[in-house]
Amino acid sequence: MKITVIGSTGMIGSRIVAEAAQRGHEVTAVSRSGGMTKGASRVAAVELSDTSAVSAAIDASDATVIAVSPDRSGGSHEPTIRAHRNLIAAQPSGRFLVVGGAGSLEIDGVRLKDTAGFPPAYYNEAATFSTILDLYRASRGLAWTMLSPAPMIAPGQRTGVYRVGSDSPIGDAISAEDFAVAIVDELENPAHTGTRFTVAN
Numbered sequence: 001m002k003i004t005v006i007g008s009t010g011m012i013g014s015r016i017v018a019e020a021a022q023r024g025h026e027v028t029a030v031s032r033s034g035g036m037t038k039g040a041s042r043v044a045a046v047e048l049s050d051t052s053a054v055s056a057a058i059d060a061s062d063a064t065v066i067a068v069s070p071d072r073s074g075g076s077h078e079p080t081i082r083a084h085r086n087l088i089a090a091q092p093s094g095r096f097l098v099v100g101g102a103g104s105l106e107i108d109g110v111r112l113k114d115t116a117g118f119p120p121a122y123y124n125e126a127a128t129f130s131t132i133l134d135l136y137r138a139s140r141g142l143a144w145t146m147l148s149p150a151p152m153i154a155p156g157q158r159t160g161v162y163r164v165g166s167d168s169p170i171g172d173a174i175s176a177e178d179f180a181v182a183i184v185d186e187l188e189n190p191a192h193t194g195t196r197f198t199v200a201n
Contacts, residue, residue, distance in 0.1 A: 003187060004057045006030040006048065007067035008037045011155065012099055015180035016065055019158075023184060030057060049079060051086040058094035063187040067099040070128045077128040084132045088139045095143040095193070097186060098136070101129035102151045105198055106167050112151065133196055145192045147183060150174040150200035162199045171200025 003020045007013040008029035014037050020027045021039030029037035034045025046053045048068045058064045070080035084098070103113035103126020112118055113126035129148075136144050156175030162182050163170050174182075182199040186192060 001025045001062040001187065002028070002060070003184075004028045004030060004061040004064040005037075005040075005067060006046065006054065006057065006064065007069075007099075008040065008043075009033065009035050010067060010069065011176050012153075012179060013065070013067040014038070015176050016067060016183050019177075019180040019184045020187070023188075025184075028057070028061070048083040049086075051083070051090050054083075054087055055090040055092040058092040058096050061094055064094060064096040065099065065183060065187070066096060070125055072125070077124060080128060081131055081135075084135055088135060088142065091141060093143075095145075095187075095190065097145045097147060097183060098132070099183070100133055100146040100148040100196065101126050102148050102153075102169070102198075103127070104130040104133050104196075105148055105151075105169050107169070112169070137196075143193055145186060145190070145194070146196040147179075147186065147192075148196060148198045149179050150198065153179055159201065162201055165198045165200070167196065167198070169200065170198060174199055174201045 003025045005016050008017050009031040017027050017037045018039045026041045029040035029043045030046045070077040105112050150171050150173050152173035158177035162178050
């Protein structure tokens with residue numbers, strides 16, 4: 001498969017590139033800098049805000065992953081939301097998976113971000129990905145998928161084993177390596193087109 005990973009230099013993106021390459025896929029690594037990512041067949045410098053370039057990359061690939069976080073330095077998250085809104089309006093025909101956040105997962109109908117004890121430092125990002133999820137759910141005619149990790153995700157071991165859920169957490173944590181395994185599994189065998197799912201170790 002021809003797979004494009006947008007946000008390829010990040011913790012999750014770099015592991016998706018490595019996992020996909022290890023399985024023999026042809027991977028294009030896309031980032032703002034266009035920096036080399038281990039395992040990539042080619043690299044490109046593209047901003048998520050460049051809707052035409054992102055849409056073209058999606059249409060030129062068998063599957064695309066968007067693993068781009070909003071600003072974490074105190075800046076506005078509106079550019080990230082706008083980028084996804086514009087991508088939806090562009091209506092790319094290709095299949096793509098958006099890496100979402102755990103804060104939009106629900107317990108008894110209440111999103112994690114709105115539960116007591118949710119870490120305030122992560123609230124803005126959780127709210128942003130909740131908005132993005134709602135935008136995709138309201139869209140029509142797109143081959144989108146969103147994958148939200150377990151509440152805790154960090155570098156760890158690749159076990160290749162994980163549990164799958166829909167809108168509620170099914171575990172406390174997942175390694176970034178196994179999260180990448182789950183993403184490439186979904187790209188190879190689509191089972192959640194047009195919806196969001198979650199995974200945990």
